[in-house]
Amino acid sequence: MAEVSVKEGVETRDWIELKRKPVADIGFDETVKNLTTEKIEKVVNAVLNIGKNAARFMAPLETCIHCALCSTACHWYLSHDKDPTYAPVAKVKMTLWELIKRKGKVSPEFMKQVARIVFCECNLCRRCSMYCPFGLDIAYQLGMVRRICFILGLVPQNILDQTHSLSATLNQLWLTQGDWIDTMQWQEEEVRAEIKNVRIPIDKEGADVMWCPLGTEPKVATYHIARTAKIMNVAGIDWTVSAQDGWDSANMGMFIRDMETMQRVVRGIYDNAMRLKIKRVVLTE
């Protein structure tokens, strides 16, 4: 039976601990040491606005009838022999539901499990919403839990580093402006061996198309730049790439719900397009 603290109206029953293979990630293991219940409570209440205006979160939780149609839509659930702890409804139940029910009064260890569920066992692919009889947006709910985890710093190290890079340089992999321009010129030279007089125009004002690659392309996958240059030149497109920061279409801030970095990345691309008077923007595959 759940014990209920009459004074605070908060259940104090122990949460269900999931049986998973342990995975070491500094982003979880180290940050969890600095967390306290007070810190978590403050962040949860700030993001979810519990007690004041949590209708956006309460409405889907109270509409859900636990029909489990979302379960068979989830590749995590099907890939683990229909283990119910991987079902989308269970992921909401074990994260957002508990946080609201306990008004954010949870232990750091519980938050670590929540972070693993939302970052490492869900892709926010929205397939479950397609089969929900009420069309509840489960990806949005889990996304907001990602936001709580991000503000607490409970994010896998690799993706947090890439978000820091976007925050500082507006590209994913700490490339400098010099590296970027050099790579484009080097690729232009390479492709010239195959296609005559290929150009990768940099910062061309008034072009029809601005192409925005992913940060990994100039860093480790330059063949994408070469192929794009071939296609654009053979098709005779008036195209360009931006020389200034804001050429990278990767948006890790969106994945971890770092809204501040997310909007700066998008704005960087649009600002560049406006500066160069571009007609259309083509992002990468």
Next chain:
Amino acid sequence: MGWKDSPIETLHPIEFYYELVSTGRIKIDKNKKIKGPITIQDPCNLVRLRGAGEKVRYLVNATCEGPIIEMQPNREHNFCCNGGGGGNAIGPPWKRNRCEGARVKAEQIIATGCHNICAPCHNCYTSINDVLKFYNLEGHAMFMDEILAETMEVPEEFKVG
């Protein structure tokens, strides 16, 4: 702060390539078409969100001899590759966890029997190749820019030498 709506039209390359191929700005060389059966991984962002499933199929039809053997389910009902939403970006420690979660994708690929998988998305491409390796399957993922750059007709004026 930022812009309220997109001030400029933004396109996914598939939509852009569709425009190039369907209007004849890029012509496909019949002799260079990709041989053998091919299957398509539908990226969530492109197909479920932007509804460009038919454009992918138009391009694959134009550039590959085929036949296209569809994964079941397909188009907007296809399963995620398990690399999206930060799935790949959370990094190397989680690779095993990610591949185990993508067993459904491996089963879908085995059922098609195809060795060529068109995966027109960076996350899908990486993830599908990892899944093939993890489950010891033959085959490889292919980008659309790779397929298009290989099969397009290069006019005389662009030839070197």
